[in-house]
Amino acid sequence: MKELPELxxxxxxxxxxxxxxxxxxxxxxxxxxxxxxxxxxxxxxWFRVETSGLEHLPADGALIVANHxxxxxxxxxxxxVAVHDEAHRPVRLLAADLVYRLPVLGHLSRKTxxxxxxxxxxxxxxxxxxxxxxxxxxxxxxxxxxxQRYRLQRFGRGGFVxxxxxxxxxxxxxxxxxxxxxxPKIGDFPLLARALGLPYLPVTPFFPWLGPxxxxxxxxxxxxxxxxxxxxxxxxxxxxxxxxNITDQIRETIQHQLDALRDRRGPAFG
Numbered sequence: 393m394k395e396l397p398e399l400x401x402x403x404x405x406x407x408x409x410x411x412x413x414x415x416x417x418x419x420x421x422x423x424x425x426x427x428x429x430x431x432x433x434x435x436x437x438w439f440r441v442e443t444s445g446l447e448h449l450p451a452d453g454a455l456i457v458a459n460h461x462x463x464x465x466x467x468x469x470x471x472x473v474a475v476h477d478e479a480h481r482p483v484r485l486l487a488a489d490l491v492y493r494l495p496v497l498g499h500l501s502r503k504t505x506x507x508x509x510x511x512x513x514x515x516x517x518x519x520x521x522x523x524x525x526x527x528x529x530x531x532x533x534x535x536x537x538x539x540q541r542y543r544l545q546r547f548g549r550g551g552f553v554x555x556x557x558x559x560x561x562x563x564x565x566x567x568x569x570x571x572x573x574x575x576p577k578i579g580d581f582p583l584l585a586r587a588l589g590l591p592y593l594p595v596t597p598f599f600p601w602l603g604p605x606x607x608x609x610x611x612x613x614x615x616x617x618x619x620x621x622x623x624x625x626x627x628x629x630x631x632x633x634x635x636x637n638i639t640d641q642i643r644e645t646i647q648h649q650l651d652a653l654r655d656r657r658g659p660a661f662g
Contacts, residue, residue, distance in 0.1 A: 410586040416513070417502035420482065427504050428473055435473045436570050438611050439466075439570055444473050445618035449481070453521040454621065455514075455556040456483060456564045459544055459650060460533035460574030462571035463594045466609060467534075471525055471568065472504075474616050484517050485525045486510075486552075490591070511555060518559035525566075526552045528639075537579075540571035542643070542650050548659055550639035557629035562621035565642050570614030574662040612660045615653045619645055 402425055413419045435441050449456075458471060468485050475483040486509035492498035502506055509526065516526045521566040527533065554622050574617045579595030599606030622642065628634040 399408055413503070416484075416505075416507045416517075417499075418482075418484070418505040419503045423504045424476075424493065425484070428476060431469055431473050432477070434466075435470055435477075438609070439470060439574075439614040440611075441470055441474060441570070441614040441616060443616045443618075445620075446479050448618045448620055448661055449475070449479050450524065450562060450564075450621060453518050453559060453561040454564050455518060455552060455561060456523060456525040456566050456618070457552060457646070458525065458527055458566035458568055459540070459542075459646055460527035460529040461536065461568075462534060462609075463533050463577050463596065464609070465527075466574060467568045467571040468506075468525070469529065470571075470614060471616065475501065475523060475525075479523075481523055483523045483525045483530070486514060486527075488530060489500035489569050490589075493589075498592075511551060514555040515558055518555060518561050528552055535594070536593040538572070538576040542569070542654060544647050544650070547639050547643050550635040553624070553635050553638050553642070554629045556626040557626055557635070558625060560626045562623055563638070563642060564621050565619040565645045565649065567617045567619070567646050567653055568614070569616075569650060569653040569657055570612045570660070573612035574609035576610075610661070613657055613662060615657050616654055617649055618650055 402421070405421070411419065411421050417567065456466065456471070468487075472483055472485065475481055482505050485506045487501055487506045488509055490620060491501050491506070492508055507517070516527070528547040529545040530548070536545060553563065575594065575596045577594045577596055581593040581595065585591065585593035596606065624638070627630060
């Protein structure tokens with residue numbers, strides 16, 4: 393927690409409007425002082441996250457491609473803490489348009505450095521030299537049943553690869569182990585989900601049976617590994633076969649990373 397004088401100075405700046413946001417709405421001070429402070433106890437003491445391969449994150453722009461799971465997207469938040477605290481850089485995550493249709497969540501997401509998962513935003517961030525994070529499995533990954541844990545879903549059409557190519561930045565495969573166990577999804581309410589405009593409405597061993605208590609994530613042990621960067625060439629962005637091959641290579645690389653990390657971790661709650 394911040395010391396009282398620092399906290400009071402922070403509040404004075406917020407009230408006076410003496411802070412900056414970038415063209416995407418990213419508020420670095422609010423993110424560092426509020427959001428990450430709230431997430432760090434979860435990162436360090438609840439999930440006990442360990443990172444490896446940080447040396448593979450380049451000093452300039454790059455695209456981090458990670459697996460997605462967990463019913464609720466805690467993996468994106470833990471990745472954000474890992475890169476900020478361990479590599480001392482912000483990571484700009486690309487999120488689905490559903491996030492930005494929700495008034496409070498959409499505004500908060502932009503404040504904390506996230507933006508819409510679209511070609512235009514990805515290209516602009518990468519060309520600015522930012523670290524950009526993407527979860528190409530999307531809702532297929534984060535909402536898959538527990539029986540399919542650690543099996544990567546489809547990576548879509550490879551739009552993220554083309555963005556990295558156009559910017560001439562490397563792609564860093566990232567494997568996250570631990571998210572699959574926090575909310576084991578054993579069922580769904582598809583009709584109710586459609587009525588609410590949601591991709592799924594999960595049933596877990598604890599939700600909805602325990603009410604709000606069922607929303608507490610289980611304290612699984614997490615490992616995050618950054619793999620060796622994959623170089624890209626701007627001229628290949630218009631070659632569909634090259635884009636497809638690199639997309640497939642990234643998916644296979646992350647699957648191998650996941651298998652190895654699971655063996656290294658051992659029991660999920662050990």
